[in-house]
Amino acid sequence: MNIVIMGPPGAGKGTQAEFIKNKYQIPHISTGDMFREAVKKGTPMGKEAQKYMNEGKLVPDQVTIGIVEDRLAEADCQAGFLLDGFPRTIVQAQALDGVMEKLGRKIDAVINITVPDNILIQRMSGRVSCKECGKVYHLVFSPPAVEGKCDECSAELIQRSDDNAETAAKRLQVYNEQTSPLLDYYQDKGLLRNVDGDRDPKLVGSDIAASLDKA
Numbered sequence: 001m002n003i004v005i006m007g008p009p010g011a012g013k014g015t016q017a018e019f020i021k022n023k024y025q026i027p028h029i030s031t032g033d034m035f036r037e038a039v040k041k042g043t044p045m046g047k048e049a050q051k052y053m054n055e056g057k058l059v060p061d062q063v064t065i066g067i068v069e070d071r072l073a074e075a076d077c078q079a080g081f082l083l084d085g086f087p088r089t090i091v092q093a094q095a096l097d098g099v100m101e102k103l104g105r106k107i108d109a110v111i112n113i114t115v116p117d118n119i120l121i122q123r124m125s126g127r128v129s130c131k132e133c134g135k136v137y138h139l140v141f142s143p144p145a146v147e148g149k150c151d152e153c154s155a156e157l158i159q160r161s162d163d164n165a166e167t168a169a170k171r172l173q174v175y176n177e178q179t180s181p182l183l184d185y186y187q188d189k190g191l192l193r194n195v196d197g198d199r200d201p202k203l204v205g206s207d208i209a210a211s212l213d214k215a
Contacts, residue, residue, distance in 0.1 A: 001026065001080040001212065002105060004087070004096075006183070007113030008175045010123040010168070011197045012204065013084070016113060019205040020082050024212070027076050031085030035059070038067045045070055065095040073103060080108075088178060093185050109215040110186040111208055113197035117172050124168035128157040 001024055007013040021028040038046030039053075045066040052059045068086055071077070087093040100106050115123075126139040132155035137144050145151050161167070186192040193211040197204050 001108050001215065002083075002100070003080070003212065004083045004107060004110045004186075005113070006110060006179065007197065008115065008120055008179075009171055010120040011113040011115045012201060013113055015201050016111070016197075016205060016208055017082060017084055019201075020111075020208065020212075023205075023209060024080060024082075026080040026082055028082045028084060029071055029077075031064075034067055034071050034086075038070065043067075043070060061089075061091060061095065065092065065099065068096065069099045069102070072099060087182065090181055090185055093182055107191060109193050109212055110191045111211070112183060112186075112192055112194050113204070114194050115197040117169075117176075119198055120172055121165050121168045124171070125163060125165040127163045128159045130155050131158045132156075 003020065003024075003026075005013060005017055005020070007016075017028050020026070035046075035049055035053075039050050040046070045063055048063045049059045049067060052063070064086070068083075072081060072083075083096075087096050096107070122140060123138070126141070127136060128139060128144075129136045130150035130153065133150060133153045135150055135152050137150075137157060144157060146154075148157050149155070150157060183192060193208075193215075195204060195207050195211065
């Protein structure tokens with residue numbers, strides 16, 4: 001089964017990606033991992049991407065798509081894959097369709113995990129971490145035993161500048177603006193599966209499995 005997973009920051013995409021990977025025994029392929037692997041292996045596309053990364057520039061679509069194509073052609077993807085972080089635009093989605101056609105395959109389903117913005121902001125803006133050992137807490141969902149102190153080493157807990165509500169709201173706005181056309185694209189193809197992510201992760205996973213088993 002060839003699956004794309006989507007969802008805003010804070011939606012629990014990582015948890016569900018792990019669930020899908022294990023249940024369907026398919027590789028979880030994230031954009032970051034793909035780039036790192038291509039660069040490490042020194043593939044032609046990896047070397048091309050490295051040039052842009054060394055200069056602090058965005059890797060062009062043409063190179064990104066080449067790396068995706070190389071990765072999806074590998075042996076471990078023959079029984080299916082879970083693609084995470086790609087595509088991000090209509091142009092990339094159309095290019096992915098071309099790659100799949102070249103491989104004689106197709107995307108079977110696009111899972112979109114939905115969570116209300118106010119809940120996402122709460123999830124993203126409540127994170128604090130220990131400045132000594134790095135252990136991460138959440139002020140609402142997994143608070144420390146003693147306020148402001150790490151359970152492990154008793155050091156002070158701090159909040160990163162990008163974990164506040166204002167930054168979280170901006171990240172969501174950018175995500176929603178960029179992703180909306182892509183969701184419409186897959187909706188028109190009949191591939192989009194919206195799943196309510198504002199529940200216990202096990203319930204979310206059960207809904208995803210039920211949806212994929214119908215794909």
